[in-house]
Amino acid sequence: VNTDIAIIGAGPAGVATACASMAAGAAVVLIDDSSTTRRPVRLDEALAPAVRRRLTALGLEAALDDREVARSTGVRGRWGTADIERSFLFDPNGDGFVVDRWRFDRRLRTLATRLGLPVLVDTARGLTRSGDRWQIELGRQAGTVAARWVVDATGRAAWVGRRLGARPCHDDRLVAVVGTGRLARRVARVTMVEAIEAGWWYAFGSDDSRATAALVTDADLARAGGYRSPAVWRSELARTSLLGPALAGFELDGMPSVVPCGNVRLDQPCGPGWLAVGDAAVAHDPLAGSGVVRALDSGIEAATVLAAAAGRRDVLDRYHESCRERFATHLARSAAFHRREPRWPGSPYWARRAGTGQLVT
């Protein structure tokens, strides 16, 4: 296969880059391995209301027209001295959504294919450059894709960037200890957030019978606390004052999963003939709950860079700066939000965020 732009990874960032680049007239190929692997454990995510507008701009709005996509009407939280109550009632974008990410991503790819995008279901295994063209070796079909540009949309793996010598800069070592399961009774259609001594929890219902809940903390504290044990996880949840009562009787599907979710960016998000988008370039903690919207935005921005960058170093330099700025802005907001929680100055989690402990251990 010979193309202008080869995009490795077809999550929201890869699909957005592909659709926006195709709309700008480029020949694009998407390569994604997720359909070659077994369906992972079901992980649901709450999508901010703004997702609909982004998907509409890309011609992908139908991804939300699915009987399994639930509505989310706001955010409710207990953090610091004040409770948080944010309704989407007056949000110009309307409600938010709760989606099964595996299913949502599969729908995005199907819709992208219908728009005329070739999606190769395969794993990128090798990457070489000769002259001004890349050769991407595929795993399963043992073929190659030749392209002028390669886009790293592989999520936190940052497979392309790391191969090309870029290094991930971690700001912390956050993990989410995520449990999914059955509800004993219906919960309000909101995302719940609650600070605890060891970090914070989030939870939301996917429908009337299922929910996702996660304890977010530093990796070393998660290990030391033994939070992956279902008994410990359940008892920590039961001790919370907002989530615990709302999720009373919650029945875990199995062991909670430990998923890295810290703030990290590539020191070099682009270079001659390549750039990284979405989580591959800049990944945030899930506090703002806007990873998918950011991934779509990042893909839309990348498409404009790709259209303008041929032979222009300044365009890539600006993109690099834009990634650095996005990361710094999120860190500043996250730090300010953490400062609103004064209750446990002696706990390692909060002390690290107050600047009296090492965030990256």
Ligand SMILES: Cc1cc2nc3c(=O)[nH]c(=O)nc-3n(C[C@H](O)[C@H](O)[C@H](O)COP(=O)(O)OP(=O)(O)OC[C@H]3O[C@@H](n4cnc5c(N)ncnc54)[C@H](O)[C@@H]3O)c2cc1C
């Ligand atoms: C615990 C946790 C909870 C979160 N909760 C939310 C939430 O509630 N709401 C929200 O908006 N965001 C949430 N996020 C963030 C959100 O998941 C990410 O920001 C978003 O998925 C980033 O999209 P992406 O397209 O950059 O990467 P991804 O979605 O990670 O997609 C990367 C794709 O690349 C493919 N790939 C990787 N390597 C290769 C290879 N070598 N060859 C071919 N394909 C490859 C993968 O299979 C995958 O399909 C959460 C994140 C975490 C960790």
